[in-house]
Amino acid sequence: MRLKLYEIKKITASPIIYVLLIAFIAINIKVIAGNTYYRNDMKVLNSITDRFGYKINDSMLVNFKSYYSGELGKMNALAKERTSKTYKTAYDFLEDSDNYKTSLYSQKELDDIKRLNIIENYYSIAVGIDAKYGKIDIKDMGDEQIKTYGLSGAAAATVRGEYESLAIRFAQLKANGEEKALFFIGQIYAMHSFLFATVFRSMIFEIMILSVLIASHFANFEFENKTQALAYSTKRGRKLIYDKLFASILVCLGVTTVLIGVTLAVYFSVFDYSHVLNIPISSAFMQEANRSYISWWNMSFIQYLFAVIAIVYVCEIIFMSIAFCIATIIKNNYIVFAVFALILCASYMLPSLMPRNSNIIFATSFSPFILVLNPQLLFMEKGAFSTFKYYEVITDCVWAALMAYLCAFCTKRFQKSDIC
């Protein structure tokens, strides 16, 4: 244990890791801070869920409508009094520029009407869910994917098969009423893609950079400091490489925890998710642009968040292991980084080089590098090449096993290699 602690302490000899960690956290906080202009609008959802709960059903809609109609009536009463006008919706009121003339309405009255507009948006989406989700044809989505990517033969058959499975899941989703749950309106706030696509993706690549630096720092520390002849001729000798691997894993986990912990702490202190933690991740309200989020699993938001975090942890350990294996062969940290970058690029290019009629194209997509490209689509429908129920689990498990074997192979090889 003493040796492992000594190894871990060697991270203090690499200030670049601390500097980058702090810089990355600062960047993430800036990105979050740059999107706070609508956080007050988002709080309106909390008042709705407090009043009606988050589950949308017939009785909830009746109550919601009654409430909304009452508020709309109050707005029209005020408008009639001030301007002798009435409006169909709060949106129409806000679109009328005459209402912004000085001292016609107080700021509080305007804010209340803006708030009503937000409630209106939630109501209109809530009542339209059945119609919207009734139009979604999962099998058509699969066919569209096959056409878009020019798939044929076995590849097309696989995609059709997966989308048929997804269709069964979708039917189950609707039967469970998972889509009928209030969440921050995706079309306006895009919170799902902001958190997972923007914030999480940044964190994933930031941690990837740090993991590679950490792995090569530990593996090549003795060579960088010219202490290899001394360190590897002691009683512990070449077995020191196992202590280095242990230290790499531990420091990588630590850095991942700090980066994700601080970033998410800031994120959730800025955006209040306390009322939506238990809503299903397949909520129709999450829909952004023309994309609905259809998950393979019935997960709540908080469960989904933890699942994504778990995937990130496993993927970062995989990336660190790849860098560690490279570093046992290449004794220069810059070249290790370059080789890792080449592997990253190659893994992105590989699927496009595969024949479009063969299932091998899917095998090349089961890569942690591709897995982390779209964290907002983890455990969900995500196109022809990765829409498999167990895609994330298979990718992580296979690659974790592969890297465990490769690390064992490389460390064993290190025991027999010349140290010059």
Place this chain on the structure above:
Amino acid sequence: MLVVNNVSKNFGKFCALNDVTLEFGNGVYCLLAPNGAGKTTLIKMLATLIFPSSGEICYNGTNIVKMGENYRDILGYLPQEFGYYRNNSPKQYLLYLAALKLIEKEKAKKKIEELLELVGLIEVSDKKMRKFSGGMIQRVGVAQALLNDPKILILDEPTAGLDPKERVRFRNLITEVSRDKTVIFSTHIVSDVESIANQIIMIKDKSVYYRGDIETICKKIDGVVYEAEMEFDTLPAFRQQYLSLSEKQENGKMRVRFICGEAPDESWTKVSPSLEDAFIEIYSDAIAADSDLPKEQ
């Protein structure tokens, strides 16, 4: 007994050592050869940093690679390039190396105090090593090599870069600690060898050229080493004819020490050969090949 059995080492197509056979018992052995002869290659194989391409090295009959940590437990090694952590004090660094040598912490602390006292660094034991001179760093190196009370102490060019005072200190240290140990050190500084080595091993053309005591190797050129005084302008022609061992200006003339196998001139004085004379004579072809001096007509 440490035995090197028909060991060869190749780096790709380059042969660094060819069919070396040696035995090391207790005592001080010196590997004496010019740079690039293969001393460090042999030493690294003894320290298990590199592995022989053929042959094996055994300690008490067992292959040292197979012995693994049992062999490295009795090994103390000071590499040619002694690396250290600049922001560590000698105490901190030696504690870390003690951990690598799997010495218990309390035992290590006591031993480190003793060793720092022995090498004369006790006053600066908590000072950062980036402030140390080359000699002080080398002393830390010797201290770490002795941490585990090794039975085999291997020192690769331990006096390189040290001033004469430090070299004397080092030699005295080695003499003190070498009792009941096998001490193997490599050098190309002949004066280090004469002071402390019981046996010298000379490597030439990738093999062992000579193994024995200093007296015997000197006797090989007994009777052919002379000294003579001559004018400066006759020196170039003289060098063309005879192997010059050393040259010194004296009384307005050049006093030359040289080897001559033919009948001597009357003005020449026969002198007793030193180890340095033998070294230059044995490696004269290598020295000539490396010489930067232009050939004079």
